[in-house]
Amino acid sequence: MKSNTYLTPPETDAMGNAIADYARTGKAAKLIVTSTMLDDDEMPVDLLFRGFADMPAIEQEALRLAQGKILDVGAGSGCHALALQEMGKDVCAIDISILSVEVMRERGVRNARAINLFDERLCDRFDTIILLMNGAGMMQRLENMPQFFMRMRQLLAPGGKIYMDSSDLIYLYENEDGSYDIDLNGDYYGQVDFAIQYKNIKGEPFDWIYIDFGTLCVHAEANGFECRMVMEGEHYDYLAELQLRQQ
Numbered sequence: 001m002k003s004n005t006y007l008t009p010p011e012t013d014a015m016g017n018a019i020a021d022y023a024r025t026g027k028a029a030k031l032i033v034t035s036t037m038l039d040d041d042e043m044p045v046d047l048l049f050r051g052f053a054d055m056p057a058i059e060q061e062a063l064r065l066a067q068g069k070i071l072d073v074g075a076g077s078g079c080h081a082l083a084l085q086e087m088g089k090d091v092c093a094i095d096i097s098i099l100s101v102e103v104m105r106e107r108g109v110r111n112a113r114a115i116n117l118f119d120e121r122l123c124d125r126f127d128t129i130i131l132l133m134n135g136a137g138m139m140q141r142l143e144n145m146p147q148f149f150m151r152m153r154q155l156l157a158p159g160g161k162i163y164m165d166s167s168d169l170i171y172l173y174e175n176e177d178g179s180y181d182i183d184l185n186g187d188y189y190g191q192v193d194f195a196i197q198y199k200n201i202k203g204e205p206f207d208w209i210y211i212d213f214g215t216l217c218v219h220a221e222a223n224g225f226e227c228r229m230v231m232e233g234e235h236y237d238y239l240a241e242l243q244l245r246q247q
């Protein structure tokens, strides 16, 4: 994993450049997501600018439940932060993409900071922490779960709650007869890598994790958190609520 203070500079920030082009000119070139284990995929840039009405139900529910002082982690173009502001809520949006944070400010996000979730200079306490659009991916690898939950402990106010969504990639491994092809000696099946490409900018490859609800709960509980299923989405995705277990 990169250092706790890492920020993505504009030169290697494929997604940030796409976000900046779209925000500033109304259009963007193709944003391509490649992976060594999944098929290449084009990410529609306008998806990153979705309004509340266009968001999946699990995201809408996370925004409804968010209260008090809210931290939006990996906020991207600021779509959730703007929706929260419109609902009259108090949100701080953070992202490691310097360009995305510039765009958030231009779009009217009042409190947007270019800072890494793991950077201890971020030392406020929040009543709600949201990580959306497979926000669980920001943990990057299962081995990082203890570090992630330790960080959540530092950032949560008493009684604070985390809302994060993810997907269970099990469907990728299902055979026609209903059995599964999973290499039990390999990595966890939701462990993937991505590299994002935009115009001539090829971002560095990074680890990303999709985590099924059961595995998330096991790790959350091992790290002192309770985990609740808030709702399931339309395709193997779900929204989870996590909070520190009462002593």
Ligand code: SAH
Residues within 6 Å of the ligand: 008, 015, 047, 048, 073, 074, 075, 076, 077, 079, 094, 095, 096, 097, 100, 115, 116, 117, 118, 131, 132, 133, 138
């Ligand atoms: N939540 C947004 C964007 C999702 S893309 C949306 O739903 O549209 C994931 C974002 O997380 C990217 O903008 C990336 O720069 C940011 N990110 C990745 N790791 C991060 C970290 N450690 N701290 C803060 N932001 C991070």
